Amino acid sequence: MILIGFLLPGRIRSKVFNKDFLQAHFGEEHRQSLGTEIDKTFGYPDMGHGRYSDKLSYKDWVYFGKAQRAHYNFLEAWGPQTLFIIIGALKYPLFSAILGFVAILGRLLYSVGYMLQAGSSNPIRSIGAVTGDIVLLISFILSCIACISAYSN
Numbered sequence: 710m711i712l713i714g715f716l717l718p719g720r721i722r723s724k725v726f727n728k729d730f731l732q733a734h735f736g737e738e739h740r741q742s743l744g745t746e747i748d749k750t751f752g753y754p755d756m757g758h759g760r761y762s763d764k765l766s767y768k769d770w771v772y773f774g775k776a777q778r779a780h781y782n783f784l785e786a787w788g789p790q791t792l793f794i795i796i797g798a799l800k801y802p803l804f805s806a807i808l809g810f811v812a813i814l815g816r817l818l819y820s821v822g823y824m825l826q827a828g829s830s831n832p833i834r835s836i837g838a839v840t841g842d843i844v845l846l847i848s849f850i851l852s853c854i855a856c857i858s859a860y861s862n
Contacts, residue, residue, distance in 0.1 A: 726752025815840030
């Protein structure tokens with residue numbers, strides 16, 4: 710998850726919200742408002758839909774937005790996925806470890822596939838999404854079985 714954060718939105722953020730872009734569009738306003746020169750903020754606190762993003766070209770805005778979306782998707786899915794894998798691992802450690810590996814692989818395929826030119830219609834992204842969803846469902850079922858099994862003993 711951290712790797713995807715650095716490689717997708719982090720890398721793209723540093724390209725689209727570079728110091729020259731920020732200085733050209735917000736340097737004077739920043740200086741007047743805060744009394745300091747704009748520094749290498751990479752566009753923070755703008756998360757892709759704020760004042761800085763309004764000045765991006767459409768192409769850069771879409772590219773940055775896709776990177777943010779891929780990262781958010783990873784974040785949204787990873788919490789429950791991790792919980793289910795941990796609970797399932799209490800009773801079925803090897804199977805849960807395999808599910809965890811496949812889950813990571815699915816999320817990587819989703820993220821990388823989404824960032825390619827075809828975007829959401831990319832078959833790599835679709836394979837990653839389906840893989841991630843199936844593993845999430847299996848992990849949930851496995852965690853339920855582990856809980857019922859532990860309770861019944």
